[in-house]
Amino acid sequence: MSRLKQITEAVRDAGSLGVADLASLTGASEMTIRRDLEVLAAQGVLERFRGGARSLLLRGSEPPFALRSDDNTAAKRRIATAVAGLLADGESVVLDSGTTCLEVARLLHDRRLTVMPLSLHAVNALSSSSSLTLLVPGGRPRPGELALTGPLTLASLESLRFDTAVIGCCGLSAEQGMTAFDLEDASVKRAAIASARRVIAAVDASKLTRTALAFVAPVSSLDAVVTDADGDEGLTAAGVTVVTA
Amino acid sequence: MSRLKQITEAVRDAGSLGVADLASLTGASEMTIRRDLEVLAAQGVLERFRGGARSLLLRGSEPPFALRSDDNTAAKRRIATAVAGLLADGESVVLDSGTTCLEVARLLHDRRLTVMPLSLHAVNALSSSSSLTLLVPGGRPRPGELALTGPLTLASLESLRFDTAVIGCCGLSAEQGMTAFDLEDASVKRAAIASARRVIAAVDASKLTRTALAFVAPVSSLDAVVTDADGDEGLTAAGVTVVTA
């Protein structure tokens, strides 16, 4: 585990911690801890005060992208591989933001597809591909996440029709449907779903027991859910194809 | 001069060259030359064949972005600094693609502005800024250049009104007006100009004697031209403010 994540979690669990505590916890020097705190503060993870830092992570919000990105990569990659397998050459695909979908993007680099990613991270992962047609939606990138949102994004989605939407999310259950942390994100996901004939949700198992603030869509709008462990949670009963990677 | 550029020019001038020739020309090993040829082939600069490579650069087309980017950086930076100085805090700016405008983007990173860059390179340069409002236009990124083009880009521009447009180009003269190498690019530039109240052209002096294929706009649509050396070329007479950086 990276030192940054270690610090983030220690501070979150304790509420606030001193520089010296973090130094002895991680084995790094105090100067290094200060520099780490600076970058974490810039990411909005925590707030510095003289002598230490206090966490800014609410229970309802998700940790910033940079910290999630190399979390559970094995599961993400397995899910991504399964999702990539569901896409046929020549298809047009809208690809949601988030770390799991970024993993999908990486696998699509040499495929023959038309892809419109909803996050700049995925755009960057794909921009050097010569085999696929890359479409960039307009929008305002949310800091860190670099997920595109806002009216420009919605307008881009509304003007296009895709064969498949690959959507990630923060919570998914038969009763609560698909939910996301961010309201803006939720409306983008909704527009992506509306613009596609087929909808695939790429969701690691931990999300199947969770519900986030913003409602996106009922499970009935999904055609398939790709997940990493067995944890159906009533999705099959709700008429969704569940693929376990 | 970088070895890549050296190879590009040698192959262009000779039509085609052998690996051994290029190795002795550059002083690098043959393996390194092969690796270089691989990246240049990926950029579409040349085509490999057993034993060497042949050029794919036409006279009318411009060398790829990666080769132009650290060309004449001093002049570009001076021009960029002058352009940045013409922008006032709070303004909304649409920023064209190209290496000179990328230099401008770098200078805007910590300013308080609303910026919509027309190239993904500039988007990436700005996406970590917390002080400015970044807008991404939709579109298809042209390979290498990563300039956004196409109907999505035009639609994004048409739906917005900017205070200032900063435009780069391949040719500019009082008689021929502003010209670009790429037709798609030209229509994007035109839309950018139409969406802004004030138009600044950022152009190094070598462009002032050149004309490219695609007509963009007459000099009368420009409010100011920022260039690096004295070389008015009748622009002042045509009613344009010429700023020499």
Place this chain on the structure above:
DNA sequence: AGCTTTCAAACACTGGATTTGTTCGTTAGC
């Protein structure tokens, strides 16, 4: 087929950039 040339994968090396640690003068808070 047999020979020669070219190619590229694998490994080692190198120089530059990034990260980390240390020192020390400055600053914030008591």
Place this chain on the structure above:
DNA sequence: GCTAACGAACAAATCCAGTGTTTGAAAGCT
């Protein structure tokens, strides 16, 4: 005013991209 924390500046360590070398495979020629 005093003390602890801070951060700038420099030094050390570490990492990484680019390069060269070797070597076995592949391509082209006779």
